Structures are given as C-alpha cells and as structure tokens.
Amino acid sequence: MSALCEFALRMGDNTLILGHRVSEWCGHAPVLEEDIALANTALDLIGQTQMWLGLAGEAEGEGRTADDLAYKRDAWDFRNLLLVERPNGDFGQTLMRQFLFDAWHHPMLTWLAENSKDQRVAEIAEKAVREAAYHLERSSDLVIRLGDGTDESHRRMQDALAYHWTYTGEMFEADAIDRELADAGIAPDPAAMKPGWDALIGEVLAEATLSVPENDFAHKGGRRGQHTEHLGHILAAMQFLPRAYPDARW
Amino acid sequence: MHAGETLPSRDDVMGWLAEVPDPEIPVVSVVDLGIVRDVAFDDDTLVVTITPTYSGCPATSVIAFEVEAAIRARGIDKLRLENKLSPPWSTDWIGPEAREKLRRYGIAPPIDGTAADGKRVARLLGEGNARVECPRCGSAHTAEVSRFGSTPCKAAWRCNDCLEPFDYFKCI
Numbered sequence: 001m002s003a004l005c006e007f008a009l010r011m012g013d014n015t016l017i018l019g020h021r022v023s024e025w026c027g028h029a030p031v032l033e034e035d036i037a038l039a040n041t042a043l044d045l046i047g048q049t050q051m052w053l054g055l056a057g058e059a060e061g062e063g064r065t066a067d068d069l070a071y072k073r074d075a076w077d078f079r080n081l082l083l084v085e086r087p088n089g090d091f092g093q094t095l096m097r098q099f100l101f102d103a104w105h106h107p108m109l110t111w112l113a114e115n116s117k118d119q120r121v122a123e124i125a126e127k128a129v130r131e132a133a134y135h136l137e138r139s140s141d142l143v144i145r146l147g148d149g150t151d152e153s154h155r156r157m158q159d160a161l162a163y164h165w166t167y168t169g170e171m172f173e174a175d176a177i178d179r180e181l182a183d184a185g186i187a188p189d190p191a192a193m194k195p196g197w198d199a200l201i202g203e204v205l206a207e208a209t210l211s212v213p214e215n216d217f218a219h220k221g222g223r224r225g226q227h228t229e230h231l232g233h234i235l236a237a238m239q240f241l242p243r244a245y246p247d248a249r250w
Numbered sequence: 251m252h253a254g255e256t257l258p259s260r261d262d263v264m265g266w267l268a269e270v271p272d273p274e275i276p277v278v279s280v281v282d283l284g285i286v287r288d289v290a291f292d293d294d295t296l297v298v299t300i301t302p303t304y305s306g307c308p309a310t311s312v313i314a315f316e317v318e319a320a321i322r323a324r325g326i327d328k329l330r331l332e333n334k335l336s337p338p339w340s341t342d343w344i345g346p347e348a349r350e351k352l353r354r355y356g357i358a359p360p361i362d363g364t365a366a367d368g369k370r371v372a373r374l375l376g377e378g379n380a381r382v383e384c385p386r387c388g389s390a391h392t393a394e395v396s397r398f399g400s401t402p403c404k405a406a407w408r409c410n411d412c413l414e415p416f417d418y419f420k421c422i
Contacts, residue, residue, distance in 0.1 A: 033396035046306050133367050133368040134397060137366050
C-alpha cells in the first residue's frame with residue numbers, strides 16, 4: 001500500500017470515527033442548539049471522510065470506493081487515532097475530545113492546503129479546513145465557557161482533560177510512512193505540529209482556568225491498526241446494515 | 251440530441267439551471283448559490299461542473315439529481331456531471347440579487363470577510379465578529395445563539411428587538 005493511500009486512510013478514518021461518535025449524540029444533547037451543532041459537526045466530518053476515503057481507494061487502485069472502505073474493513077485495517085474512538089462520556093468529555101482533536105486537525109489541514117505537493121491532498125484540505133475552523137472556534141469557546149463556569153462544570157472539564165490526555169501524544173508520533181510523506185512534501189512531519197498544538201492548547205486551557213496535565217505518557221497504535229476495544233463496538237453499529245443487507249440502496 | 255440538431259448555447263443551459271431551486275432554500279437557485287461552476291460541451295456531450303457547498307451537505311446528491319433531471323427534460327441525453335473541489339465553494343459567490351432573495355425569505359445573507367479562520371482569540375475579543383441585521387425588522391441589535399443552525403450552511407441567531415429567531419447564512 002502506498003504512503004499516499006495510508007495517509008488518506010489515516011485522515012479519513014479520523015473523520016469517519018469521530019463523525020460517527022459525534023453523531024451518537026443526535027437527539028441526546030443537553031440543549032437543542034448543541035444537538036444541532038453536534039449533528040452539523042458530524043455531517044462535516046462524514047463529508048470530509050468521503051473525500052479522504054475516495055482518495056484512498058483511488059490511490060490503492062483496486063476499485064474500492066469510500067463506502068467499501070468505510071463499511072467493509074475490520075478494526076485492524078482502521079488507521080484512526082485512538083483519541084477519536086474514545087467513548088462520548090458526558091457532554092464535557094465529548095467537547096474536550098473535540099477540542100483536543102480540532103486543535104491538531106485545523107493546523108494540519110492548513111499545512112496541507114498551503115504546502116502539500118500532492119494536488120488532490122491540497123484540494124481536499126483546502127475544502128475541509130474552512131469547516132474545521134468553525135469546529136475549532138466552537139470547541140475552544142465551549143471549553144472556555146465550561147472550564148471557567150460553575151464549580152461542577154470546571155471539575156468535569158478538568159476530569160475530561162485527564163481522561164483524554166494520554167491519548168493526545170499519538171498525534172505527533174512518526175513512523176516510516178510519515179517520514180516518506182514528509183520527504184515527498186505530501187504531509188508534514190507529525191512532530192512539527194506539536195509546538196503549535198501546545199501553544200493553542202495552553203492558551204485556551206489557561207483562559208478556561210484548567211491546568212494542563214503533566215503526564216506525558218502516550219497510548220499509541222491506532223495509526224498502525226492496533227485499537228482499543230471501543231472501535232469494534234463502533235464498527236458493529238456503523239457497519240451492521242451494509243454487512244447484513246449488502247445490496248441495500250437508498 | 252439527435253444528429254443534425256444544433257447544440258444549445260452555454261447561456262441556454264445556464265438559463266435552464268437558473269430555474270433549478272436549491273432543495274433546502276428553494277427561493278434561490280443552484281446557479282444563484284454558485285454551485286454550478288461551468289457548463290461546456292465535450293464533443294456532443296454536455297458537461298456540467300458542480301461543486302459541493304459543505305462537504306457533508308445532504309442536499310449535494312439531491313442537487314446533482316435535479317440538475318440532471320432539468321437538463322434531460324430539455325431533451326439532452328448525452329450528459330456528464332463532474333464534481334469539482336477546487337477552488338472550494340465560498341459564500342462570496344452568492345450574488346447581490348440572491349442575497350436580497352435570502353433576506354426576503356427570512357435568512358440573513360452572509361457578510362463577506364467574516365468566515366471562521368481558527369483565530370479564536372481575536373474573535374472572542376470582538377474582532378471580526380459579524381454584525382448581522384435581523385431579516386425581519388432590520389435591527390442590528392441581534393445575537394448569535396449557535397454557530398450551527400438548521401442546515402450546515404447556516405447559524406442560529408435571534409433579534410433582541412423583534413425577538414424573532416432567524417437563520418444567518420454563515421460565511422465560508
């Protein structure tokens with residue numbers, strides 16, 4: 001499998017799994033406006049998935065469509081970060097997960113849109129980055145409001161940060177595929193995104209009166225197909241219909 | 251088309267498509283919104299290039315279907331729809347007339363230059379914040395309820411004077 005195909009899978013699996021997770025809130029959010037905002041965010045992410053997985057199928061060259069890749073792979077073939085498969089938990093945990101991801105996703109897409117030497121990657125990123133900017137502004141805004149809110153909301157946000165923190169280091173690890181992509185100018189060295197992420201996280205969390213955890217342990221493996229037990233449960237729900245009724249059409 | 255018939259002009263085809271309403275906001279057409287990017291002939295096949303608004307907008311497939319139906323209804327059988335991502339769709343492409351149609355329909359039109367850019371701090375300090383006029387009473391005494399509204403392209407606002415909630419076509 002080419003490095004480009006792997007990269008498109010990593011990007012598309014992140015948006016697919018996070019999009020699915022966020023869509024689980026539909027009809028359950030604490031207020032109507034947030035329910036709609038979560039559903040819209042999920043829609044954007046699933047839309048971006050169609051572009052990335054479409055590119056992955058094209059780069060693979062075996063005739064697989066975005067739908068084939070979304071619905072007909074098992075957990076070990078998924079390349080998403082472990083962070084995005086984390087359970088939704090309460091609203092604060094969902095928002096914190098979104099913020100930690102958005103603070104990586106938006107700068108990543110910005111880099112790709114401006115610098116990627118692969119034209120298709122740059123075009124997808126240029127489209128997606130405009131949506132990701134809205135996601136980042138919303139999630140930062142809410143992290144600040146809830147962190148610097150009531151005693152209970154503050155406590156829950158600090159707990160949420162601790163809950164997800166050890167899943168953030170994976171965003172910045174590099175393997176042979178990342179090095180090949182960076183050498184070819186297709187994608188940045190993941191570690192190069194770390195200082196910007198640290199700065200943004202630091203700024204927002206300070207305003208949210210939340211303290212940055214000191215633990216630098218990182219759970220890893222998602223980008224190589226080694227997942228937590230949560231991914232299988234997501235796939236069981238997400239893939240049920242096309243697996244049980246393979247000829248189903250809208 | 252049958253052999254010997256003259257092919258319609260680009261303007262003819264754009265004119266037909268200007269009558270295809272957006273499925274979510276039927277008061278404007280797919281041409282008004284800048285979704286139809288180009289119309290051209292590849293030999294005798296009509297090629298219509300369209301671009302998605304938001305990448306996950308559920309209306310995208312309905313739009314493609316309706317564009318195709320509108321052209322087939324004019325007797326054109328050789329047709330190809332192409333999807334173009336770049337340059338990405340922008341609300342800047344919505345013309346002044348379409349903006350007025352949106353306003354009359356009760357949707358505050360986009361304010362150019364106010365798209366989210368991820369620069370949160372500047373925005374929270376009030377820089378670049380949009381001042382959106384209520385499409386019903388014209389008051390600028392309005393507030394954002396949520397940056398995400400009834401469709402991916404809109405935000406939810408309310409007017410503090412006439413007290414009506416309204417949609418704002420957010421800038422992208």
